[in-house]
Amino acid sequence: MTNEQDKAAPAGPLAGVRVIDLSAVLMGPYATQIFGDHGADVIKIESPEGDSTRHIGPGRNAGMGPMFLHLNRNKRSVVLDLKQPGGLAAMRRLIADADVFIHNLRPASIERLGLDFESVSALNPRIVWCGMYGYGEDGPYAGRPAYDDLIQGAVGIADLQRRAGLPEPRYVPLTIADRMVGLHAAHSVAMALYARERTGRGCRIDVPMFETMASVVLSDHLYGHTFEPPSGGCGYVRLLSQGRRPYATSDGYICALVYNDGHWQRFLRSVERDDLLADPRFADLASRTRHIDEVYGFLGETLRECSSAHWLALFERIDVPAMPLNTMESLLDDPHLSAVGFFHHVEHPSEGPLRTFGVPARWVGHDVGELVPAPRLGEHTAAVLRESGCSASDIEALVASGAAVVTGP
Known part of the structure; x- marks a missing residue:
């Protein structure tokens, strides 16, 4: 290692990795937030209307709700209308120079756009392509829409709540399916990037919500049906006991x-x-x-x-x-979280002072501490398009046609 390298500032473990993020709502953005937190350059592709989570919860300005702010820090926002030829062409230019392409569109939609794995890998053979769906493509549920509530019900979580003592089935009050599947997508992409370093080849990864969450739930609750013939019923009795509560x-x-x-x-x-x-x-x-x-x-x-x-x-x-037993309010004043510096106060250029939380894992030798506030809609469109080789006149033409939206300078 040279002296200059010795003096170089530490970077996140994914520094130099560019991720094109065509995902919205929660599952995909949660996965790509993990990439951004660890140093990747995450380019968030949004429609002119923006990610729907921009409009959830009490915010100071339209389109900058609290859920969006937490899920989309350390990302850059590019607005492209992929229904227009110019917007789709700009998207292809971004993909050609990327390391990862991740989306949560249904398979039929991604094929109509010509952004399926075969088309994308033809543009960029080294790319790691990750699709996050409701259900695997080989079964009768293929192509159906999926949301956290639906998956919680389909894999038995809501019924487990009833079996544990509630008067009727109920969803867990967390977006647990979206977040668990987002974690699976994040570690799958990380493994694919490691494999690419050894082979030089990209790959396709499909992460279905239903199958992923079924494996999580059944790891606890397959129980006696693990054996053939069954040695007992389904359901880990300790977790289902009505006495298992604060x-x-x-x-x-x-x-x-x-x-x-x-x-x-x-x-x-x-x-x-x-x-x-x-x-x-x-x-x-x-x-x-x-x-x-x-x-x-x-x-x-x-x-x-x-x-x-x-x-x-x-x-x-x-x-x-x-x-x-903490409440959400008392958790904000938890002495341990305060001592370890869990909460961070950042200044957003348009939203003012914000409270957020850092990366839970501690890294030695890598810097994962930087927290760049979530972007305004289209804040980085011009800069990212310039990086992809678009000229000022190209960008002006895209904006004039409605294929791209630029905000800010």
Whole structure:
């Protein structure tokens, strides 16, 4: 390594990787946010109307809602109307010089645009092409629209909520499918980039929501149906027990997990219930799992007797995992998050001061700390098109025809 390289400022692990991001809403933007956070140059292609998440939640200016701001930091916004020949031609120029092309359009739509894998790889054989869909192309659901709620229901998450004690099926109040599938897409693309370094070839990756989330759910809940013939029913009983919830104390709630044999031995002695040490229901993990409702019931009754502070201090002393129950509001003041510098305050050029959060992973030898605020619609159209070789007159013609939109200088 040269002295100049020694002195060079550290960069993110994906520095030098250019990603063309034709995704919208949440699943795809979450994946590409991860790329941007780790140094990739993410070019977000938007329609003239912009990503719909621009309009979700209370914002200071139209088109700059909080969900969009969190999902699209460290990206550049280029507005192209791909229904127009000029916009599509500009898109092809961007793809020709990119490392990754990622989208969440349905297969029929991406083929109509001529941006399917075969067409894109003909332009750029080294490109990693990633499509994120609702369902795999080989089954009867192929081509159907998919949203987080639909996938949660289709893979059984909503019904698991009912089995766990709710009066009827209910979706988890998180966009858990979009985010889990976005994570799968991000690590799949990262592996493809590593493979390309060894082979020199790009590849196609299809990431279907339904199959991805089915694998996540069934890893816990296939349970007895893992075996042929089944050794029992579906559903991990500990996760489905109605007692698996934050415990009420005399003055609030706490979260605690008295789980392994050592936890139970120390806890039972500390609450003067040594008699239960010989109770076969509490003897070992397998037995506690079989009697999980009784085990959780005992914990629930016991923890109601004293305050949250009492139990948190006791659990810390006997080394049993426990945490206070946060709300969304109290999480913002969590002392641990404050100590590790989790929250960041950034100044957005149009939205003013914002609170956001950094990259959770800690990197040594790479800089992943920079947080560039999410772009205004079309903020980088002109700059990116110039980088692709478009002249000033080319850009003016695209804007005049409506094939591109430029905002700002």
